[in-house]
Amino acid sequence: MPETLTARDDEALAEQVYQLVLEAIVAGKYEQGARLRERELSELYNVSRIPVREAIQRLEQDGFVETFPRRGAVVRQLTLTDVNELFDVRLCLETFAARMAAARVAAGEPGGRLRELLDDARQAIDDGRSDDVVRLSAAFHAEIVRLSGNRLLIESVKPLFGRMRWIFGLAHNRSNELQRDEHMELCNAILGGKADLAYTLAYSHIELGREPVLKGLAQTLEP
Amino acid sequence: MPETLTARDDEALAEQVYQLVLEAIVAGKYEQGARLRERELSELYNVSRIPVREAIQRLEQDGFVETFPRRGAVVRQLTLTDVNELFDVRLCLETFAARMAAARVAAGEPGGRLRELLDDARQAIDDGRSDDVVRLSAAFHAEIVRLSGNRLLIESVKPLFGRMRWIFGLAHNRSNELQRDEHMELCNAILGGKADLAYTLAYSHIELGREPVLKGLAQTLEP
DNA sequence: AGTCTTTTTTTGGTATACAAAAAGTTCCGG
DNA sequence: CCGGAACTTTTTGTATACCAAAAAAAGACT
Incomplete structure (x- = not known):
């Protein structure tokens, strides 16, 4: 479908290829252990x-494909273990990010686009733009990490967010309303500079997301 | 010095180049913002x-170099902020790993090479093989992460360990004896299946390492 | 000296080629 | 009919040569 031939734009070709293949994977167009052949993609x-190889290399590092020496890359298949691992690591990093973000706000740093993203989400929910709701929810989480001010943390979390998009694409989530309420509370804690509260709220918010996703994925995987 | 021309061994050339350049960076042979020119390295x-490009790409993802579009890669220079960020993220991930490792041991999983690495460290300290001491200390931390059983966590921590090697190369650390004592306690907690204790010990052990490294790096950086 | 212009380097990318390892296919014998 | 052995085709990993365009460096000119 996107048989776009990419000319020289503003971004590196490898980056464009990465995005396109990633989009295809997340959209489920490569399901199960499909091989990604270099020549195929380059055509x-x-x-x-060369750009294809670099894109594949990045896809591997971000956990979307697995490569075997002299055998190339195959699209990974998500397992329940993957989801559990992802949620565990998110619990580590994002709760820390939330605490740090609150502490920095308490120390006078600006609160970023947190509130704004929440307002946009309100609109998106009301308008029924569910794709935007998902995107804004991810952006909210990313913004918290950004507000932590820890660049290494931001780097470390980036691949996790990629995986999250993938997972949430396959396994649908619980009510947008509920999630937004939790986001709202968390946002208030951070902007109020309440570090411990932000930590606790982030923890329960992430943990609450685990079961529904596991159930959703189990359904998508089993039958 | 390592003007080795690499033939086809068992590993991919890109991997070998990555290792060689990494070694050179960690050894301080490229200090400050030295440029890494593709042709230079390939010669x-x-x-x-091609292997050089892939190696540089990986070096960037692991935080050793920074690349700018159309200007190539330069060796990053470590700042005190980098060190602080690293320790913060380590606190997140490694304490979690320690807790999980202990919990898994309590659930009957094997304790891996933890004790063995500790014994080796004892020998290395007694023999004054300080390079080995550093290596074994890193291996100990890596083993804990491995024992956590969370593959995503293992992946996420890998780049951190690379950075640690770099930092510890520049800024020397506190007494090997003290560190080994802490490792011993932590090892006992994990092998004893005491999850909360393992968490606490890991936390204080990592935190205790921060100040000395900061001081050491400050000295290396300032004059 | 300080800016404008020209040359040189260097990157990012293309195309093509090739050895060697997988994967696929055919053939063969039990 | 089925399991392997031998052959063929793909595909990766790498090399080489080349190009456009952007940076960097070097001149040139007030």
């Missing part, structure tokens, strides 16, 4: 093999 | 530019 997107 | 190691 599909009208680029040479 | 130095007698490989084509």
